Amino acid sequence: MIKVENISKTFRIPHEKRETVREHLFSFFKPLEYETFQALKNISFEVKSGEWLGIMGPNGSGKSTLLKILAGIYLPDSGKIEMKGKAVPFLELGVGFNPELSARDNIFLNAIILGMTKSEVAKKFTNIVQFAEIERFLDTKLKNFSSGMQVRLAFSIAIQIESDIYILDEVLAVGDAAFQKKCQEEFTRMKKLGKTVLLVSHDMETIRRYCHRAIWLDKGEIKEHGEVEKVINAYLGS
Amino acid sequence: MRNKKDIFNILVATDFKLRYQNSVLGVIWVVLKPFLLFLILYLVFSFLFGQKDPNYKLNLFLGLILINYFQEGTTFGLYSLLSRANIILKVNFPREIALYASLAQSLISLFFNLVVFAIFWCLSPTPLKFFSLPYFLLYIIILTLLIQGLNFFLSILYVKFRDLASIWEVLNSLIFFATPVFYPLSVIPEEYHSLVFLNPLAVIIHNSREVLIKGEPPNLPRTGLAFLLALVLFILGLLFFRKKVKKIAEDF
Numbered sequence: 001m002i003k004v005e006n007i008s009k010t011f012r013i014p015h016e017k018r019e020t021v022r023e024h025l026f027s028f029f030k031p032l033e034y035e036t037f038q039a040l041k042n043i044s045f046e047v048k049s050g051e052w053l054g055i056m057g058p059n060g061s062g063k064s065t066l067l068k069i070l071a072g073i074y075l076p077d078s079g080k081i082e083m084k085g086k087a088v089p090f091l092e093l094g095v096g097f098n099p100e101l102s103a104r105d106n107i108f109l110n111a112i113i114l115g116m117t118k119s120e121v122a123k124k125f126t127n128i129v130q131f132a133e134i135e136r137f138l139d140t141k142l143k144n145f146s147s148g149m150q151v152r153l154a155f156s157i158a159i160q161i162e163s164d165i166y167i168l169d170e171v172l173a174v175g176d177a178a179f180q181k182k183c184q185e186e187f188t189r190m191k192k193l194g195k196t197v198l199l200v201s202h203d204m205e206t207i208r209r210y211c212h213r214a215i216w217l218d219k220g221e222i223k224e225h226g227e228v229e230k231v232i233n234a235y236l237g238s
Numbered sequence: 239m240r241n242k243k244d245i246f247n248i249l250v251a252t253d254f255k256l257r258y259q260n261s262v263l264g265v266i267w268v269v270l271k272p273f274l275l276f277l278i279l280y281l282v283f284s285f286l287f288g289q290k291d292p293n294y295k296l297n298l299f300l301g302l303i304l305i306n307y308f309q310e311g312t313t314f315g316l317y318s319l320l321s322r323a324n325i326i327l328k329v330n331f332p333r334e335i336a337l338y339a340s341l342a343q344s345l346i347s348l349f350f351n352l353v354v355f356a357i358f359w360c361l362s363p364t365p366l367k368f369f370s371l372p373y374f375l376l377y378i379i380i381l382t383l384l385i386q387g388l389n390f391f392l393s394i395l396y397v398k399f400r401d402l403a404s405i406w407e408v409l410n411s412l413i414f415f416a417t418p419v420f421y422p423l424s425v426i427p428e429e430y431h432s433l434v435f436l437n438p439l440a441v442i443i444h445n446s447r448e449v450l451i452k453g454e455p456p457n458l459p460r461t462g463l464a465f466l467l468a469l470v471l472f473i474l475g476l477l478f479f480r481k482k483v484k485k486i487a488e489d490f
Contacts, residue, residue, distance in 0.1 A: 020400060068327075073328070074487060095325055096324060101256070
């Protein structure tokens with residue numbers, strides 16, 4: 001269960017970013033000119049247990065900011081978030097992957113960063129390796145993997161992570177047809193298991209197929225909220 | 239987060255593996271770097287200070303190991319948040335772990351260096367007193383508190399002021415010369431000694447030499463003061479860090 005109440009987030013963007021001490025010193029008496037950018041305005045919604053909520057909207061509408069707040073990376077200026085159950089954010093596949101390390105090391109690194117314990121990873125290690133079809137390349141450095149193989153590995157790790165709530169950002173945007181198919185199968189499985197999912201996607205088909213309800217975000221505000229078809233029509237008609 | 243310990247371990251293991259990737263001598267550099275610096279300074283300065291101080295060799299080596307721990311520890315600490323931007327911006331794990339993982343990295347170097355020092359130490363006729371090792375351990379703890387206290391500030395400030403890296407590098411060489419590492423304390427006039435010992439690093443290095451090499455008890459008031467200073471810095475640093483780290487992702 002996720003309950004979001006009146007979340008707002010404003011970023012202050014300095015006109016000239018002062019990063020060095022010289023810039024700070026020389027412009028000390030000149031007050032920093034900020035442009036405030038309100039990324040989210042009074043966002044409220046609720047996702048019940050076992051429900052899938054699709055989030056759509058043009059680039060820059062605040063989707064990623066919202067997910068980052070839910071993932072606990074950004075603090076909202078105001079508002080409240082309530083979550084029941086363990087949540088895992090997938091803002092990107094393969095977080096922490098290091099090209100200089102072997103596939104084996106990267107599996108442990110990525111899975112532990114995403115919240116698994118070392119013994120859990122060890123238990124699921126064969127599953128991950130088989131699913132990613134990289135048995136022969138376990139000790140190859142990741143930099144020698146094709147980008148497709150890297151995505152496949154990252155995805156294989158991701159699906160082994162047990163959680164109640166999944167926060168997914170554009171996970172389907174990468175990969176070839178075979179990968180897309182695997183993703184779809186995985187989504188179907190997750191849906192059967194009754195997981196709670198927040199899914200950001202530009203692909204209306206995916207949202208239609210899996211989500212119970214949807215939100216259309218635009219310029220930081222919820223433009224439409226409710227039944228999937230209604231929201232998609234409003235969004236596409238805008 | 240129930241896997242804090244696993245995150246810490248994997249970050250330490252990853253850093254350690256990556257540190258000497260693609261280098262021929264690999265992990266040997268951990269020991270070789272301070273040892274080579276020791277050789278250079280020894281060759282240059284033993285003519286000058288060697289007669290005054292019969293233990294010049296050991297004193298120099300120990301001093302270099304400790305100051306190396308400080309310099310490396312604070313430098314790793316400075317980069318500890320920003321260098322992990324790729325995970326900090328994607329996953330919300332307790333950020334302090336990143337700092338402790340960096341500290342562990344320099345503790346590993348310290349350990350290897352002390353093993354080499356221990357060999358030299360055993361070969362030389364130094365008196366081992368019952369208090370030597372416990373006191374030395376205390377100085378390592380004070381030094382570690384000092385480093386971590388600074389790192390709480392450095393790691394956050396570096397995200398906001400990127401030239402802190404260069405500033406800290408210069409400050410580190412200033413600290414190196416301001417601390418009696420390669421010159422004995424006796425070259426400084428007696429009346430300035432109390433000034434020198436305002437520097438906790440000077441207290442740590444000088445007293446470590448007293449207990450380990452000379453076999454004499456340390457100066458307790460100065461030790462207490464250094465400990466207090468390190469502890470206060472650590473606590474202030476922790477408070478500063480916990481307050482600032484919540485919003486640090488926005489400054490990356």
